[in-house]
Amino acid sequence: MTGSLFQHIDLQEECGLLRSQLDRGAAIAFHADADGLMSAVLASQLSRRTPDVSAVLTEDFDFRALADWVRTTCESLVTFDINVFSNPAALELLASSTQDTLTVYDDHLGLSPQKLPENVTYRNLLPPRADPSGEIRPTSMFVHALLNSEVRRSPRNDFLCVAAAHGEGVRERFRKHLPMLAQPFDRLARVVGRGANAFFTLPSATTLAPALVAALVAYGRQSAPIEIGEIEGSDWVGTLRDATSEVDHAVEAIVAQARSQKPYAAGDVPIYITEVRDDRRIVNLVASSLRVAVDEGVSVAWQRRRGGVAVELRRARSLSSPDLADALLSMNPTYFVSRGGHPMAAGATVREESFHGFTQSLLAALRAQGHSPS
Numbered sequence: 001m002t003g004s005l006f007q008h009i010d011l012q013e014e015c016g017l018l019r020s021q022l023d024r025g026a027a028i029a030f031h032a033d034a035d036g037l038m039s040a041v042l043a044s045q046l047s048r049r050t051p052d053v054s055a056v057l058t059e060d061f062d063f064r065a066l067a068d069w070v071r072t073t074c075e076s077l078v079t080f081d082i083n084v085f086s087n088p089a090a091l092e093l094l095a096s097s098t099q100d101t102l103t104v105y106d107d108h109l110g111l112s113p114q115k116l117p118e119n120v121t122y123r124n125l126l127p128p129r130a131d132p133s134g135e136i137r138p139t140s141m142f143v144h145a146l147l148n149s150e151v152r153r154s155p156r157n158d159f160l161c162v163a164a165a166h167g168e169g170v171r172e173r174f175r176k177h178l179p180m181l182a183q184p185f186d187r188l189a190r191v192v193g194r195g196a197n198a199f200f201t202l203p204s205a206t207t208l209a210p211a212l213v214a215a216l217v218a219y220g221r222q223s224a225p226i227e228i229g230e231i232e233g234s235d236w237v238g239t240l241r242d243a244t245s246e247v248d249h250a251v252e253a254i255v256a257q258a259r260s261q262k263p264y265a266a267g268d269v270p271i272y273i274t275e276v277r278d279d280r281r282i283v284n285l286v287a288s289s290l291r292v293a294v295d296e297g298v299s300v301a302w303q304r305r306r307g308g309v310a311v312e313l314r315r316a317r318s319l320s321s322p323d324l325a326d327a328l329l330s331m332n333p334t335y336f337v338s339r340g341g342h343p344m345a346a347g348a349t350v351r352e353e354s355f356h357g358f359t360q361s362l363l364a365a366l367r368a369q370g371h372s373p374s
């Protein structure tokens with residue numbers, strides 16, 4: 001089950017530590033996608049009080065907004081699925097804005113600082129000897145494992161965990177470790193997971209997120225059996241479905257256009273690059289969906305945003321290189337506001353004025369890494 005992925009962590013002990021932090025008033029911040037959302041929803045069930053919860057959009061990886069929120073909201077903070085190592089200066093700011101402890105649960109690669117700020121506890125969800133070519137450990141599966149380490153298994157939490165796996169694109173990969181759901185529930189979990197990713201791209205997500213989190217927490221806390229009709233009929237599924245249909249059209253149109261272009265070749269690896277012009281922050285969804293559509297090489301999507309140019313990289317599932325996180329981390333630091341991720345899926349915010357230099361350097365970095373079929 002989910003727990004077997006985290007044998008390097010004492011789940012019962014960790015569960016007790018997390019509960020006591022939440023009981024003492026720690027707030028939760030999560031990466032604004034399906035994995036982060038479900039991590040926060042599941043974690044908030046550990047405590048009898050309802051923790052304050054804030055969603056962090058990828059483009060806010062400079063943490064200024066989060067630091068402001070922390071200063072006015074809580075003394076301790078727990079983060080899920082947020083890559084605090086994507087921007088060490090921002091981590092310093094966040095740590096100094098947190099009066100008491102900052103606890104980080106994550107599995108992303110980034111720029112590990114020589115020394116963590118004193119009040120930061122980092123729980124690396126990747127096992128110490130993870131296969132560097134592409135190991136990931138979704139935070140939602142970790143929190144699910146924490147819950148299961150001490151309480152009765154809950155079909156509702158199983159559903160939320162599988163929904164996150166669908167959103168994260170790891171339902172197949174972690175099939176053996178995820179709870180088994182009956183077919184109709186599994187299909188609905190996919191709708192919920194994809195809907196959560198779509199939801200957080202909408203400008204309205206900032207104002208609507210607290211109600212969504214509250215509804216999901218309330219759903220998970222109930223002990224009544226899980227029923228298709230109850231989920232289908234809920235307001236929160238309606239919100240998520242609407243988000244998906246709104247965003248899917250935009251993503252499909254951009255991906256169709258990108259596929260019709262000739263890819264760049266870096267060594268043997270074709271590279272598909274596409275610009276995203278949209279009000280919504282859908283650059284990650286475009287990159288992921290382009291990867292599936294072209295099914296080869298590396299897919300790159302970029303989108304101009306307020307804080308810089310958001311860039312998302314995805315590697316075809318059939319490849320075991322290039323290592324995309326490593327490519328970003330090996331590049332000139334002056335290009336970046338933030339950067340990090342996984343070998344097969346990574347992202348960055350690039351300074352607007354550095355974007356041209358960045359793209360040339362990225363092609364060179366990918367070419368230097370070559371590729372090999374897995």
Ligand SMILES: [Mn+2]
Binds near residue numbers: 031033035
């Ligand atoms: Mn995430």
